[in-house]
Amino acid sequence: MVLFGSYARGEARGKDSDVDLLVLLADEVNGWHEYLKIEPVSWSLSLESGYVLSTFPMNAEAYKGSRKFHHKRPQRRGNPHVSEVRAYLAKATGSFHEAGLLLAGGDADFAVSRAYYGCFYVAEAPLFDAGSNVSTHAGVIGEYGRIFAKTERLDRDFHKLLNRAFRTRHSADYDLDFDLDDVEVRELIAEGEAFLDAATSYLERSNTEDIVGQD
Secondary structure, three states, X not given: OEEEOHHHHOOOOHXXXXXXXXXXXXXXXXXXXXXXXXXXXXXXXXXXXXXXXXXXXXXXXXXXXXXXXXXXXXXXXXXXXXXXXXXXXXXXXXXHHHHHHHHHOOXXXXXXXXXXXXXXXXXXXXXHHOOOOOOOHHHHHHHHHHHHHOOOOOOHHHHHHHHHHHHHHHHHHHOOOOOOOXXXXXXXXXXXXXXXXXXXXXXXXXXXXXXXXXX
């Protein structure tokens, strides 16, 4: 398991903050089925400890192999910097994968929600790397625009994508008459995966002197 989020950063507010855990699994991950397996254990631990545990299943090889950067030393604030950034990117990878499965199963509404969260997690990775600790939807979208879109450190189109995905997900969640086209959702997933690739490449370049190779 990998601890990330506010507890990994040393910014947790006691039991007011949930404990984020990335659960690394050897086999191919079906998110919902894994949640059902993990939930009885996480619920029991939450009840006993008084802390809310938020668990996110992820294939271990996808976590290790697809993320190409690894630092020689801890960075920024003495916290486990690399694990945090990799956790955001791993969650994004899993979200886009689940979005594809949901779309294939005919659940476009839920697919677009996972696609948006994939984009959200991608944006959080370079923001954390830059030292920003925003976590709300509006905060992440706004701060990403300020730091990465306006400065063109990453393509401005990815900020447009983040905004579009947020609006589409909001309409899909709350507008009962909102009609989603499968092609549009498929394009949103593909653009999100391109965002993930670009953010990963950016993080590799920005941390070049500390890279020692793949795990």
